[in-house]
Amino acid sequence: MSGYDVKCALETIVGHFWHESFGQIYPILRQLVAEGLATVDTERAAGRPERLVYAVTPHGTEELNRWLSEPVEHHQRPRHELLLKLFFGASIPRDITLGLVARRRQEVEALLETYGEIEAELLHDSVADDAARPFWLATLRYGQLTAQATLRWC
Amino acid sequence: MSGYDVKCALETIVGHFWHESFGQIYPILRQLVAEGLATVDTERAAGRPERLVYAVTPHGTEELNRWLSEPVEHHQRPRHELLLKLFFGASIPRDITLGLVARRRQEVEALLETYGEIEAELLHDSVADDAARPFWLATLRYGQLTAQATLRWC
DNA sequence: CTCGGCATGTAAGTGGTTACATGATTCG
DNA sequence: CGAATCATGTAACCACTTACATGCCGAG
Known part of the structure; x- marks a missing residue:
């Protein structure tokens, strides 16, 4: 996905229990590549802007699954x-x-x-x-x- | 109350739906005084540390009640x-x-x-x-x- | 020709936490 | 004597948002 796609997916699919802003998404995607958890590919299609398409690496999948298995730590501090x-x-x-x-x-x-x-x-x-x-x-x-x-x- | 008291009260009474850290409480109390919403009084009792005891002013009560009457705006962004x-x-x-x-x-x-x-x-x-x-x-x-x-x- | 969607990014600022510094007192 | 409680404060840091800058394309 591109960063833009991530934002859209976040909003439409998990929007009721998670959010992330562009200011978070773009720098983090770059960081993921630097850490070897993802790869980038520049996509140029006629008639549309250039896209940076990211894909998860095996190491990235591994890390994701590790995190998914970890007990939930960061309970949102209450502010009701x-x-x-x-x-x-x-x-x-x-x-x-x-x-x-x-x-x-x-x-x-x-x-x-x-x-x-x-x-x-x-x-x-x-x-x-x-x-x-x-x-x-x-x-x-x-x-x-x-x-x-x-x-x-x- | 003193800032310390505020923290204790927050934790014991409304702790399940609100929190505030010392780093927020102390500066804000001072700010409230500067804005005329509260007053301070230094309390020196034998055998205990010096306390800065704050009290709300009529203007402060007014502002509080105004805020209480306002519709809830700041919904916590979801992060579940x-x-x-x-x-x-x-x-x-x-x-x-x-x-x-x-x-x-x-x-x-x-x-x-x-x-x-x-x-x-x-x-x-x-x-x-x-x-x-x-x-x-x-x-x-x-x-x-x-x-x-x-x-x-x- | 403008607006909205696609697309990436950054800089400034905010709101908040954490950790630390300080120091008195009481209780075990 | 050390630990816990009372008490105030700040500096560094972090996570995150907002606003902005840029630009291309298609539809109305």
């Missing part, structure tokens, strides 16, 4: 703004606090809807290879369950 | 390492992926237990003033519901 505001809910008018929660409810309802669309795609299409599909569905299920819990909480 | 690893679960041995999930289950089970203890404290003690208690319980309930959802997902 809505809960913080709610914690001090006693000092502002009731209807404003209720408004904050109502807004969140709307957001999560919309989220659940898009999750439904993603589910339909995953189930009916032959998008992913069959080996990966159950895992993709598992990440989706996580989103659905926690979103439903948030909804009940609202 | 477990889901990302699971997404690529097809490329590593099954038992390793299952181990990652089992580990998460244990963590969340422990979390639910501590939530239970916090609930008991909130219900039986006269810890908080009565006006704040329902809001504190609401933040707790959020943690409990999403933790239970995560558990079911595991």
Whole structure:
């Protein structure tokens, strides 16, 4: 993939649980090549800009699988703004606090809807290879369950 | 409170949904004074270190309440390492992926237990003033519901 | 001819952590 | 005596975002 492709893939496929900016992607791709974890190839096609297409090396695959097997370390430090505001809910008018929660409810309802669309795609299409599909569905299920819990909480 | 007190309060009371380091707290307290949102007072008690005790001004309270009323803007950019690893679960041995999930289950089970203890404290003690208690319980309930959802997902 | 998509990159800045420096006191 | 707690602060560093610079192409 090119760096641009990586960004698109990130946004469309794993966008609900991961993100990365160009400022991160481009320097890191270069670094991966320097470390022998990937190779680059310049692609020139008529009628489109030049692309730097990266491919993972065997060593890169090895390192990736090693990382995938490692226990999850970097738990995101908690910063839940809505809960913080709610914690001090006693000092502002009731209807404003209720408004904050109502807004969140709307957001999560919309989220659940898009999750439904993603589910339909995953189930009916032959998008992913069959080996990966159950895992993709598992990440989706996580989103659905926690979103439903948030909804009940609202 | 002193900066030290703020850190302790953060950790013990809202630690499950917010954090702040000393490197943030001390400079910001000073800044608050410069902006007229707080005042400082040096407290010297025999047999203990000098403390800088901060107090919020009327203007500070006003600003706080304004912020509390504002809609939540800064959603944490998603970075869910477990889901990302699971997404690529097809490329590593099954038992390793299952181990990652089992580990998460244990963590969340422990979390639910501590939530239970916090609930008991909130219900039986006269810890908080009565006006704040329902809001504190609401933040707790959020943690409990999403933790239970995560558990079911595991 | 402009806008949006494709494509790469960097520089400046931000937001935050970590580690360290300092020092008093209390408790085992 | 050493360790833990109370207490304040800073400097170095890191991870990351934002905004910008550049340019090509096709569609409207």
